[in-house]
Amino acid sequence: MNDLSSEALVEKNSCSRRPVPSVALYILIVLFIIGLSLSIFLLIVVHNAAFFLSFLFLSSLVLSLVLWNTGNWPSKAAIFFFLRSLPLSDLRHAPEGGLVKITGFASCGSVSLESSYEKATRCIYSSTLLYEYGGLGLKPVKVNRSCFQWSLAYCERFSTDFYITDKKSGLRAIVKAGSGCRVIPLVVESQLVNTTRPCGILSSPLRKWLRERNLSDEPRLLRLEEGYIQEGSTVTVVGIVRRNNEMTTIVQPPEVISTGCLWQKLFLPVDIDGLILGVSRRADLSNSINQESVQNLGCPCIDINPNPNPNPNPGLDLNLDLDLDLDLQGVRLRLRSGSRLEQAVLNLNLSMELPSPFPAKGASYARG
Secondary structure, eight states, rough: EEEHHHHHHHHHHHOOTOOOOOOOOHHHHHHHHHHHHHHHHHHHHHHHHHHHHHHHHHHHHHHHHHHHHHTTTTTTTHHHHHHSOOOOOOTTTTOOEEEEEEEEEEEEEEEBOOOOOSOOOSEEEEEEEEEEETTTOOOOSSSSSSSTTTEEEEEEEOOEEEEEEETTTTEEEEEOTTTOOOOEEEEEEEEEEEEEEEEOOHHHHHHHHHHHTOOSSSSEHHHHHEEEEEETOEEEEEEEEETTTTEEEEESSSSSSEEBTTTTOOOOOOOOSSOOOEEHHHHHHHHHHHHSSSSOOOOOOOEEESSSSSOOOOOEEEOSSEEEEEEEETEEEEEOOTOOOOOOOOOOOOOOOSSSSTTTTTEEEEEE
């Protein structure tokens, strides 16, 4: 198991890895002051505003580029765009020691993970972030927290070795994302808890989670986000291929990879030091929907939303907007997003009692 918590804290609270370093900003500020002074001097002496207007136009372009890259840095937009621009590799023809991009289904290795808050099992990656807000009249728990902004107060982020089945070739490889590996996760955490205003008491599940980690459970503005990759998800890995005794392994690159200037999106170069681990947008979206609809239930749930304009014809005509992955009494049921059931009957041979049949406006069953 690989503990990435400390790296996440450094990434959130440090500016050293940003596309525009602090030294470059200081140099730009000095150049701006010199250029502004020179342009004003020429405007007064020569009475020619061409140089002054040109300087302002150039400064606005540079400022826009810096703000654009700085604003997109927290969401890792440059790395996402770089990952999408890379072509998919075929594991059968990948050269030894070559950089590859493999997409396929993930399966757990000898060690599997469990998410911290929702207790999702059989995960290959999990991340739980707790933010707290410091504002006027609000005293953060830690004195080094900044006021009037959200600061990362606590983090749990882990990854482990897992298997990936290449979609192109069908070959199976082991991805070394465990201990000693630097991992660049491209997984968007879903917001599970958000105290939008100071309240007298926090919810019971949140207070229990805080106490288990020796964190203060006093009422304050908190935001808890969690993301994970479970077994069976479609993941994308970018790393180096190693072959040993007919076993294919994907490891982190030995050197830092630069994205280069991505002029299509006006992104400056970003250095990537580690194994890139991403999840497909569809799987990430469905995971986000499930986390918002089923929060800390710890039980199987069916949540079916019918089409707002139902078919007048008789039968079951439902537009499933969720991507559900259920495991009820050993019977695994998966309903894909956008699938449509017309004039069909859903029969489940389960040793459980459902409270009532499907109503006309949707159903939500949970076994508590």
